[in-house]
Amino acid sequence: MDFDLSEEQRLLKDSVDGLLNDSYDFEQRKKYGAEKTGWSKTVWDKLAEQGLLGLPFAEADGGFGAGAVETMIVMQAFGRALVLEPYLPTVVIAGGFLRHAGSAAQKAAHIPGIIDGSKTFAFAQLEKNSRYDLNDVSTTAKKKGDGWVIDGEKFVVLNGEAADTLVVTARTKGGQTDRDGIGVFLVPRNAKGVTVKGYPTQDGMRAADITFTGVEVGTDAALGDPANGLPLIERVVDEARTALCAEAVGAMDESLKITVEYIKTRKQFGVPIGSFQSLQHRAADMFVFTEQARSMALLATMASDFDDAKERAASVAAAKVQVGKSLKFVGQQSIQLHGGIGMTMEASIGHYFKRLSIIESTFGDTDYHLRRASEAGGII
Amino acid sequence: MDLSLTPEEQAFREEVRAFFRDNVPAGIKKKLSENRHTTKEDMVEWTRILHKKGWAVPHWPKEYGGTDWTAVQQYIFNEELQATPAPPPLPFGVNMVGPVIYTFANEAQKKHYLPRIANLTDWWCQGFSEPGSGSDLASLKTKAERKGDKYIVNGQKTWTTLAQHADWIFCLVRTDPAAKKQQGISFLLIDMKSKGITVRPIVTIDGGREVNEVFFDDVEVPAENLVGEENKGWDYAKFLLGNERTNIARVGMSKERLRRLRELASSTQAGGRPIIEDPKFREKLAAVEVELKALELTQMRVVANEGKNGKGKPDPASSVLKIKGSEIQQTLTELMLEVAGPFASPYDIHGDDNTNETMDWIAQIAPTYFNYRKVSIYGGSNEIQRNIISKAVLGL
Ligand SMILES: Cc1cc2nc3c(=O)[nH]c(=O)nc-3n(C[C@H](O)[C@H](O)[C@H](O)COP(=O)(O)OP(=O)(O)OC[C@H]3O[C@@H](n4cnc5c(N)ncnc54)[C@H](O)[C@@H]3O)c2cc1C
Ligand SMILES: Cc1cc2nc3c(=O)[nH]c(=O)nc-3n(C[C@H](O)[C@H](O)[C@H](O)COP(=O)(O)OP(=O)(O)OC[C@H]3O[C@@H](n4cnc5c(N)ncnc54)[C@H](O)[C@@H]3O)c2cc1C
Numbered sequence: 001m002d003f004d005l006s007e008e009q010r011l012l013k014d015s016v017d018g019l020l021n022d023s024y025d026f027e028q029r030k031k032y033g034a035e036k037t038g039w040s041k042t043v044w045d046k047l048a049e050q051g052l053l054g055l056p057f058a059e060a061d062g063g064f065g066a067g068a069v070e071t072m073i074v075m076q077a078f079g080r081a082l083v084l085e086p087y088l089p090t091v092v093i094a095g096g097f098l099r100h101a102g103s104a105a106q107k108a109a110h111i112p113g114i115i116d117g118s119k120t121f122a123f124a125q126l127e128k129n130s131r132y133d134l135n136d137v138s139t140t141a142k143k144k145g146d147g148w149v150i151d152g153e154k155f156v157v158l159n160g161e162a163a164d165t166l167v168v169t170a171r172t173k174g175g176q177t178d179r180d181g182i183g184v185f186l187v188p189r190n191a192k193g194v195t196v197k198g199y200p201t202q203d204g205m206r207a208a209d210i211t212f213t214g215v216e217v218g219t220d221a222a223l224g225d226p227a228n229g230l231p232l233i234e235r236v237v238d239e240a241r242t243a244l245c246a247e248a249v250g251a252m253d254e255s256l257k258i259t260v261e262y263i264k265t266r267k268q269f270g271v272p273i274g275s276f277q278s279l280q281h282r283a284a285d286m287f288v289f290t291e292q293a294r295s296m297a298l299l300a301t302m303a304s305d306f307d308d309a310k311e312r313a314a315s316v317a318a319a320k321v322q323v324g325k326s327l328k329f330v331g332q333q334s335i336q337l338h339g340g341i342g343m344t345m346e347a348s349i350g351h352y353f354k355r356l357s358i359i360e361s362t363f364g365d366t367d368y369h370l371r372r373a374s375e376a377g378g379i380i
Numbered sequence: 381m382d383l384s385l386t387p388e389e390q391a392f393r394e395e396v397r398a399f400f401r402d403n404v405p406a407g408i409k410k411k412l413s414e415n416r417h418t419t420k421e422d423m424v425e426w427t428r429i430l431h432k433k434g435w436a437v438p439h440w441p442k443e444y445g446g447t448d449w450t451a452v453q454q455y456i457f458n459e460e461l462q463a464t465p466a467p468p469p470l471p472f473g474v475n476m477v478g479p480v481i482y483t484f485a486n487e488a489q490k491k492h493y494l495p496r497i498a499n500l501t502d503w504w505c506q507g508f509s510e511p512g513s514g515s516d517l518a519s520l521k522t523k524a525e526r527k528g529d530k531y532i533v534n535g536q537k538t539w540t541t542l543a544q545h546a547d548w549i550f551c552l553v554r555t556d557p558a559a560k561k562q563q564g565i566s567f568l569l570i571d572m573k574s575k576g577i578t579v580r581p582i583v584t585i586d587g588g589r590e591v592n593e594v595f596f597d598d599v600e601v602p603a604e605n606l607v608g609e610e611n612k613g614w615d616y617a618k619f620l621l622g623n624e625r626t627n628i629a630r631v632g633m634s635k636e637r638l639r640r641l642r643e644l645a646s647s648t649q650a651g652g653r654p655i656i657e658d659p660k661f662r663e664k665l666a667a668v669e670v671e672l673k674a675l676e677l678t679q680m681r682v683v684a685n686e687g688k689n690g691k692g693k694p695d696p697a698s699s700v701l702k703i704k705g706s707e708i709q710q711t712l713t714e715l716m717l718e719v720a721g722p723f724a725s726p727y728d729i730h731g732d733d734n735t736n737e738t739m740d741w742i743a744q745i746a747p748t749y750f751n752y753r754k755v756s757i758y759g760g761s762n763e764i765q766r767n768i769i770s771k772a773v774l775g776l
Contacts, residue, residue: 126722129649131649131650131651131721131722132650132721132722133651136652155722155723156722156723156725156726177652199726199727200726200727201725201726201727202724202725202726202727202746202747202750203725207725207726267512268513268514268515268516268519269515269516269519270516270519273515276763278763278766279763328714332753335585335753335757336753336756336757336761336762339514339515339757339761340509340514340538340539340591340754340757340758342585342753342757343584343585343591343751343753343754343757344582344583344584344585345583345584345585345587346582346583350585350750351585353585353750353753354585354746354750357717357746357749357750358724358725358746361717361718361720361721361722361724361725362722362725365718365721367660367661367718371660
């Protein structure tokens, strides 16, 4: 058993932390968020320069062949700084689809643009009635000649406006919730028939509702087996959940740090409020919750290498449950311990709380994953 | 022992309920049920409707426009108002400074201010908290120096709710810097149009603008705006803070939220069925209902006691109402957030006075969840309430 980072992983951590220390304080983040895309191209280019956008890709594809631990390191650091850039949809999700299912031609067409920072992606999956069920897909992809025609509506697509390419889940056959007949398609965001309505999100990012009306794409648009893409989708979404767990742990670490710092310095009744035992115990509980989440985020990270899809899924579900419980406590109590200041847009702590809250309901909330874990027959 | 309302009380409830049903303007009601902010105009319109009926300040003494309702009737009135939902009267005038004025102010002040509060001619805000004085309110520093027939006020208040609308602010100010903490404080009424007052908005985490900083820079205040005696302001403040106990639990409001939650959970699908049919969700609903029922009964016990013991004596039981009332309100916002699920994320760019075509009801859910963290912070934080219980009730 070994929970330590390797020498290389430590270097990676130092380099991400260094980059964010230099270019991602709270004031800088505000500026990035105010850009039209909701994130900074300058920062994105820096991530590319440091090789972070190429981490998980095979060396043969121009990447570094790094694994889930490296992604965890990056996402934790991003969580600490509340990074807005579309790493999750581009590198983790689109990258995941390409790595696991892309043909040689698809890899060659798309991976270099991700690695050098010139292209970003978005994952168009959520539908009006699908909620958290990945098999619930009404958007259709119908065969036409050599290619496909896509029709449907997708919601809350992170980075949907700015992305060059959309990864779209669509039904090639069967009924709305059939496990069979779901495909994954690469669709240029500016393709004819794609309408994008963008908006800011509660956690300071940008997302979009996207309508596909008779959107025609070629055969090469299909990633993997268009008749049986669900296992692929489940795998990639589990990787995204795992990355979100890591991000949440980073955000909890920072929330706790900021809060402890605050209660040490804020004085009421002539003493630092951190001298009141009720607040000390609350902070101690925040620590307990954060550590439990960290352990489970590690489990999810390790699970991505499990061959048994069921075991992998159950572990990720369990991690999302613990992280969901932890982030709620840590997020809420960070605000409570700050008092009025915690309620303001000007203080950074509220932004951690908001990001954490939205992570909870991304790709399945705590109850959803509790059910998954229980249906898997438990995880012990 | 009898938990039920008397036939007279029941009839009163029907009367009040019917009045709210027929008289709350539809637009205002819709805003409230969607957790949007009401405007100043909404508040004025509604207060005038209540005023015309003679119900704007029912808990005040009759001579100042109040009623002779019993404590139970007052309670019923508030519950029905919240459950409708109708806007609660602006608390700063009606529940805070009003009672201080009719209890401690002189005749001229009563005559001048009270009618203007009752029909919302004057919008009041509360200037107690300061950057360095939140839970430890008595450490406040804003000072008022007596110069002839004036006070000169310097300092800063903060978290001042809706000061942007206010005509008047009631402030705790330090008039005797030499006296110990609680002793040198006075209760001063200040015209917001006075020279030297600056109001600066504080944006809250939900993007709303409900609180402000208020700066005082050599503000001249006529000495006649002092309430009661100089340096006795802390007593009046304690009276004010202890006076709120029947409203603080917000049982009626939580009932209304619960109803709304059920509605949303019935119209939102998860896993191919409405969320309301999910046994796990139903259990969570039932769990809040149990808490809310318990709170309602606890509150009625407090109300019944008040009927016996007379008004005005702070009851440590009000801390129970504050703690549980705020926790239940927060739990309800959490459950709403759960129902909204992934659709809670879009920010309502259309703002309060517009509607978002696609997901009208959903846009305010996350902001309300964020915003309601305040209810365990203000009005004496829940930690402070627990301190009160452990000291005043348990003798620790
Ligand atoms: C089943 C059982 C088996 C045990 N076996 C052994 C044994 O084999 N050998 C042995 O030596 N002892 C044993 N103990 C004793 C055990 O270690 C003590 O019970 C324990 O240290 C608590 O001390 P106490 O019971 O005197 O409670 P107290 O110390 O009086 O504590 C009472 C309460 O006050 C709280 N409290 C105390 N100080 C603080 C503080 N500073 N801040 C906040 N809260 C505080 C405690 O958490 C507790 O809730 C056993 C106890 C139990 C119940
Ligand atoms: C939305 C909102 C509206 C408000 N409106 C008004 C208004 O209109 N007028 C007005 O005057 N004020 C208003 N307030 C201010 C409110 O009363 C204060 O925020 C509150 O008193 C807490 O003070 P603080 O924010 O300075 O927090 P602090 O007092 O600094 O408290 C920070 C944390 O420390 C805890 N703490 C403090 N002391 C103790 C202790 N002894 N033991 C244990 N824990 C402790 C608190 O519970 C809290 O968790 C408003 C606040 C908010 C958030």
